Amino acid sequence: MEIDYSKHKHVVVIYPHPDDESFGTAGTVVKFREAGVPVTYLCGTLGEMGRNMGSPFFANRETLPEIRKQELINACKEIDMDLQMLSYRDKTMEFEDEQVVADDLRKRIEELDASLVITFYPPYAVHPDHNAMGRAAFRAIRDMDPDKRPEVWANAISNDHQEILGSPDIVIDTKDVFQKKLNALKAHKSQIDGMLQKVRQGNEELSEFDLALRYFQYETYHTVTFD
């Protein structure tokens, strides 16, 4: 499926954690930016409760929030994406009042005049924060005037999502912009180093670029409509 990136006015990305954007959608963002479309990331938390502390570890529970905040800012610079931090706390999104979160998201989506929202597909997004953020985003869009609703592309990542939802209807090959995606991933040093070391085992002959490409080349979405 050929995507006309330039037809969009503004893309709004809604995820809970610093690094969700780099794993899930960084290549897509670059393609929109190269087509001249503004992209804004509404990032729910600072990943304060992450257990990855760097490898070898250099962060601790109290320094992690500031470290991840800076990593997030740097990653967004790499892919030229605007950033709004929403100040919720990692691991607690699902305990917030969903309507309050949705109202805030809707206000921001309307202010940015989004024509496309990218978020997680609940409940097929594994991490409780992913599912909660996706639910609030879906609710925000459902609450909008049907004529003004943006398109929605949602990431489903659970092991059973293909059985239930079928294959993703949007598959974006990020190979031609992958260096920028890799730069964004690597901006999240506290989170990515351990993962890259792990997947390197048995793949010693691959360059870092080719290794990362093997795991993160394709970005996939299910389109969602609300009636």
Place this chain on the structure above:
Amino acid sequence: MKSIELNKVQDYLDQWTNKPVYVHVETTNGAYAKHFDANAYNVGAYVRNAQITYTQGKIVEQEGAYRVGLKHEIGWIYAEGLTDFEFNENNQLLMAGHDADGRLMVAMQLSETPFNY
């Protein structure tokens, strides 16, 4: 953080005996345990900024890992698997246990002032 030195940590614990402190305790095996292994369960708990006054705090070593128990008037606070510590510039005693990949598995932290939200 660096590897726990038992005597140093014991001294830090002793300084707050019978004084109100804020505690952070947590344990986690991550949000993806079940995603990567269908037979596994995601397990975790955390308490942030409970205020307690312990009457005795003690650290014990066994085979390179440490346990800390804090006895207070009406109960206990306990953590197992601690490996590393830091006493930071905010006078907070941070203790954590990390796996071979440097990921946090357990933490116990004490502070005279509340931990940042």
